[in-house]
Amino acid sequence: MTMMMMEKATTVRSDSLVALRGVGKAFPNGTLALKGFDFDVRAGEFVSLLGPSGCGKSTALRIIAGLSEPSEGDVVWPSPRTDGESGIGFVFQEPTLMPWTSVFNNVLLPLELKGVSAGQAHEPVVAALDRVGLQDFGRVYPRELSGGMRMRVSIARALVTEPQLLLMDEPFAALDEITRFKLNNDLLAVWQALRTTVVFVTHSVFESVYLSNRIVVMAARPGRVFTELKIDAPYPRDQNFRTSAEYGAFCRRTSEALAQAMGAQVGAQP
Amino acid sequence: MSAPRPLHERRDRALRIALPVIVLVLGLAIWELAVRIGNIPPYVLPDPGLIARTLMSDWSLLFQSLLVTLLTTFEGFLLAAVGGVGLAVLFNQSRLLEYSLYPYAVILQVTPIVAVAPLLLIYLPQPLAVLACAWIVAFFPVLANTTLGLYSVDRNLADLFALYGASRWQMLWHLKLPSALPYILGGLRIAGGLSLIGAVVAEIAAGSAGAGSGLAYRIAESGYRLNIPRMFAALLLLSVAGIVIFYLLSLINYLALRRWHESALEEERR
Numbered sequence: 001m002t003m004m005m006m007e008k009a010t011t012v013r014s015d016s017l018v019a020l021r022g023v024g025k026a027f028p029n030g031t032l033a034l035k036g037f038d039f040d041v042r043a044g045e046f047v048s049l050l051g052p053s054g055c056g057k058s059t060a061l062r063i064i065a066g067l068s069e070p071s072e073g074d075v076v077w078p079s080p081r082t083d084g085e086s087g088i089g090f091v092f093q094e095p096t097l098m099p100w101t102s103v104f105n106n107v108l109l110p111l112e113l114k115g116v117s118a119g120q121a122h123e124p125v126v127a128a129l130d131r132v133g134l135q136d137f138g139r140v141y142p143r144e145l146s147g148g149m150r151m152r153v154s155i156a157r158a159l160v161t162e163p164q165l166l167l168m169d170e171p172f173a174a175l176d177e178i179t180r181f182k183l184n185n186d187l188l189a190v191w192q193a194l195r196t197t198v199v200f201v202t203h204s205v206f207e208s209v210y211l212s213n214r215i216v217v218m219a220a221r222p223g224r225v226f227t228e229l230k231i232d233a234p235y236p237r238d239q240n241f242r243t244s245a246e247y248g249a250f251c252r253r254t255s256e257a258l259a260q261a262m263g264a265q266v267g268a269q270p
Numbered sequence: 271m272s273a274p275r276p277l278h279e280r281r282d283r284a285l286r287i288a289l290p291v292i293v294l295v296l297g298l299a300i301w302e303l304a305v306r307i308g309n310i311p312p313y314v315l316p317d318p319g320l321i322a323r324t325l326m327s328d329w330s331l332l333f334q335s336l337l338v339t340l341l342t343t344f345e346g347f348l349l350a351a352v353g354g355v356g357l358a359v360l361f362n363q364s365r366l367l368e369y370s371l372y373p374y375a376v377i378l379q380v381t382p383i384v385a386v387a388p389l390l391l392i393y394l395p396q397p398l399a400v401l402a403c404a405w406i407v408a409f410f411p412v413l414a415n416t417t418l419g420l421y422s423v424d425r426n427l428a429d430l431f432a433l434y435g436a437s438r439w440q441m442l443w444h445l446k447l448p449s450a451l452p453y454i455l456g457g458l459r460i461a462g463g464l465s466l467i468g469a470v471v472a473e474i475a476a477g478s479a480g481a482g483s484g485l486a487y488r489i490a491e492s493g494y495r496l497n498i499p500r501m502f503a504a505l506l507l508l509s510v511a512g513i514v515i516f517y518l519l520s521l522i523n524y525l526a527l528r529r530w531h532e533s534a535l536e537e538e539r540r
Contacts, residue, residue: 067429090433096426099530100448112444113434141529161434 023073035222048208056223089158095150104138346404354412387475407468415457419450
């Protein structure tokens with residue numbers, strides 16, 4: 001376990017999938033969501049952005065997705081993305097499903113928007129539903145599902161294009177702990193099976209430690225990287241890891257880092 | 271769900287049907303009695319029995335007129351639906367167009383149709399003037415509701431569509447129109463009744479001036495001739511027509527939304 005302060009990186013590492021350099025974001029109402037934000041996403045990793053609310057972690061995610069333009073700084077994609085926008089999957093805090101149509105059609109949506117024919121799209125949709133354990137629920141409407149199952153649909157939808165990069169914005173925050181643990185395990189299984197890259201935004205220390213290779217702790221006002229922790233416990237991780245002393249130690253370190261980040265934030269206030 | 275409903279609920283349902291019927295029977299009985307005891311002549315107030323007999327004896331004439339009015343109502347409603355939804359979609363695509371035209375749509379709505387009808391009758395052939403009235407009255411709720419609906423799109427869903435590079439057309443067809451559907455149907459339900467009112471107002475305004483033979487024209491004509499029982503009979507038919515239109519549109523509303531929209535869902539947990 002190593003804990004290292006983030007260095008000011010000026011060059012983009014070759015194994016970076018995407019790199020944010022000096023990114024700032026000011027909203028029209030004057031809020032400074034991000035300032036001087038440097039962040040690399042390395043191919044194949046599971047990285048969490050951890051921080052108090054208002055530290056700009058969701059904003060950073062939206063900037064990576066291209067849903068929001070940075071006010072300053074650059075977003076660098078070192079190697080050209082294979083397939084335009086479809087290289088990214090996004091999972092929101094809420095399931096964000098279309099209530100007027102079936103689970104199958106919800107998962108089909110990204111392919112439909114890309115102009116994939118219904119015949120060709122059938123197999124990937126079935127595969128994505130299978131991956132999240134919803135193979136029998138294609139014809140059901142979203143409101144007939146529980147919160148956890150709706151979130152599974154949302155994940156299946158994000159996976160259906162087999163994205164290089166999966167962006168997740170506190171996806172399990174609204175779920176109960178039992179469901180959340182189950183989805184944590186399933187998400188890790190999917191990540192390992194697909195060898196995709198995940199950027200996971202959360203405010204839960206325990207969740208970030210359980211899931212990630214690397215945790216980027218953020219401080220607020222303005223949002224910035226405070227420090228970075230490497231969680232070098234091996235995968236697959238399971239219930240044994242969750243109850244291990246190693247996990248506890250990682251969580252303590254991370255909590256301390258988060259507490260310092262909050263302290264830095266208070267100190268930074270005028 | 272298949273369990274028998276509790277007693278108090280069944281009693282509640284029975285009361286909801288029985289009470290209005292009892293009120294109706296009582297009302298008719300008092301009416302009949304009042305006419306007989308007071309010896310009120312039929313040209314002042316006909317008793318319910320006479321109205322029923324008139325309805326039967328004048329059936330072919332009244333039914334013909336009913337068809338004329340219903341056809342106008344239906345055409346006005348159809349034009350209002352197409353025009354209202356179509357214009358709302360155009361407004362949604364172009365702010366400039368919305369700013370330019372919306373005030374005039376409002377003016378069209380707030381100017382009392384009774385005052386406009388005589389003018390229309392001067393410039394348009396009578397059937398067309400009647401149709402125009404039905405359209406003007408029914409058009410605005412469809413426009414206003416659809417406009418509101420098209421702007422009531424889930425922000426995250428809109429982001430998702432943007433992420434997958436949805437075209438304007440896809441955005442409209444797959445996101446905005448389905449989101450707006452409950453609003454559109456609500457507007458149509460109002461428009462159905464209003465279209466009938468518009469047709470009736472125009473027919474009355476046309477009065478003896480035209481060769482119109484709609485139901486409202488029959489009412490006006492019967493009024494001049496002091497044929498009060500026929501006035502009541504025609505009025506009864508108009509009410510029934512209004513009720514049928516309302517429930518028909520409610521049924522369409524229910525069928526379209528029952529799988530997903532809160533407003534149309536049956537209570538599931540008993």
